[in-house]
Amino acid sequence: MSLGFRFSEYIPAPEENNGFESLLKLFMQLITITSGDVAEALAWLNSLDKQYNLTNDQYGMGDFIEDLKKKGYLDEDPQRQGTFKITAKSEQQIRKSALEEIFGKLKKGTKGTHATPHTGVGDEASTDQREYRFGDAIEQISMTDSLRNAQINHGLSDFMLTEQDLEVTETEHKTQASTVLMIDISHSMILYGEDRITPAKKVAMALAELVKQKYPKDTLDVIVFGNDAWQIEIKDLPYLEVGPYHTNTVAGLELAMDILRKRKTPNKQIFMITDGKPTCLKEGLRYYKNSFGLDRKVVNKTINLAAQCRKLKIPITTFMIATDPYLQQFVDEFTKVNNGQAYYSSLKGLGHLVFKDYRQNRRKTF
Structure with missing residues (x-):
């Protein structure tokens, strides 16, 4: 009887349908960029396939589309015959992909508190x-x-x-916490040919999935703001698009405060992702707009709301996707009045900063 172990070369088994998994990751990225437009995302994927040979004779684009349907990622669009729409499974997969991309180094928690x-x-x-x-x-x-x-x-x-x-x-x-995430969907989020809304959506989806998995006792409400502000469902995040809007930060803050007043949790906070200064107010049925410089009428109203949030013990963390000195001056004033936090971030670093601040701001401090 011999003792010991016999070693041989390890040859891993080939992954089943590896072509589908790699194409799925890319497809989820494209769906986010196209705001849920399946036809446009597949057109882009076809174009990338021709340029970079993503598929082969054994597994082609037709096979991938069939697998998307079989596995429940795509469904027939009843409103447009011959076209597809993404399913709830796809929406969740997009959030998970965003979570992995932005918070990939995160270890899973157990309690979610x-x-x-x-x-x-x-x-x-x-x-x-x-x-x-x-x-x-x-x-x-x-x-x-x-x-x-x-x-x-x-x-x-x-x-x-x-x-x-x-x-x-x-x-x-x-302890539990209630968070409102504000996303700027004004026209400047795609101005000058720079796509700022896609990274903002990814952060929002990653945060939503993080709260769902790691902090299930928490509440997370998402609102968007342009000329006005309104609440959206988490499932609608992939479809979010920029509009021909100014930036009514006041409307966003007022809605966020209304939501948080109804929450009974001891800890409340606001995250605001924006790339520009407030430029709009609503006065009755009319809009007051000024896109040039920092209009004190608009700025003062915004600063007043920051002070109100401080009195209500609602810290505001601002993520400014801009480096202009006069914008930083505004955010500094806004943050000082609120006693909150502010980050001046490139798009690449935005996700890390959101997660880092989310963990720190969950503690109730005085």
């Missing part, structure tokens, strides 16, 4: 230990440390375990 600076009866064990107090849960008792204390206090010959010997592991309180 947020730590506070307070200790006591909670969900997660900390590294702190203390003496037993009446009302502590049995599972908090550290038996190893308690037995050690008993041996020290009473000796081995007359061993006994008393309440004074017990030592418990401290736990951290968990």
Whole structure:
């Protein structure tokens, strides 16, 4: 009988239908860019296939489209015969793809709640230990440390375990949070040939999926703002498009505050993704607009709302996709009044900053 192990070269089994998986990732990216237009996304995919040979004789574009239908990613569009629309499964896959792309290094959580600076009866064990107090849960008792204390206090010959010997592991309180995500859909988000709305959508979808998976007890509401502001469903994020709008930041903040007033959670906050200054107000049925410089009438109204949010203990984190000095000056003033946070970010770094600030701002601080 021989001892030991025999090693041989490891040859991994070929992945089943690898062509579909690689094309699916690219298709999800294109669907986000085309705001859910399947025909346009497939046209782009065909063009990329011709240029870069994405498919081969064994698996072609026709096979990929058939698999999309069989696997439930595409469905017949009843409103337009002969065309397709993406399904709820696709919408979820797009959010998951965005989460993987932006928060790919994130480790999965277990509870889906947020730590506070307070200790006591909670969900997660900390590294702190203390003496037993009446009302502590049995599972908090550290038996190893308690037995050690008993041996020290009473000796081995007359061993006994008393309440004074017990030592418990401290736990951290968990809390819920309510977040409103504001997305600027004014015309400047696609101005000068630069696509800023696609990265903004990806961040919103990744955040939505993150909250759903890691923080299921939280609430996340998404609103968009242009000339006006309105709430959208998370499932509608892939279809979001820029309009011929000015930037009515006031309308967005007012709607966000209305939503958060109805939430009973102890922690509330606003994330605002924008690339420009506020340029619009609604006065009765009319709009006051000024796209040139920083109009103090518009700016002052916006600053006043930042102060109101501070009184309501609603911090605002602003992600400004711009580097103009006068815009930064406005955001600095806005952030100082609110006592919130602001980031001046390139599109590439936006997702990381959103996640980093999301984790930090979940703690209720005073």
